[in-house]
């Protein structure tokens with residue numbers, strides 16, 4: 001693997017940004033490159049998972065750090081205005097996420113959360129996280 005200078009890297013990231021409209025599209029492209037078959041926004045499953053991996057009985061949830069209360073700097077930022085309102089709303093979202101994940105596991109699906117901040121830090125052009133690929137392979141039984 002070749003090392004990039006920060007300038008090269010920011011150029012690459014800028015190009016990625018202009019092509020992709022969001023983290024979900026980057027994930028979709030990485031899945032396609034890895035040859036992983038998926039369906040998007042699966043309405044028939046609890047929580048309408050962002051991705052259902054067809055061959056692995058597994059779902060991927062792409063979560064924005066603010067809305068889903070990630071334990072990261074972005075997730076910890078709460079607007080000064082109406083703090084109580086936002087804190088209650090994000091707490092509700094987190095409870096719903098936990099409930100949905102439990103329901104999906106009860107249906108036999110593996111649940112994998114991809115946080116927006118990690119997707120930003122990681123250039124998905126380089127591929128999906130190794131741990132995720134290993135889990136997909138394990139669940140696909142290959």
Ligand SMILES: [Zn+2]
Pocket residue numbers: 065070071072073074075115116117118
């Ligand atoms: Zn985060």
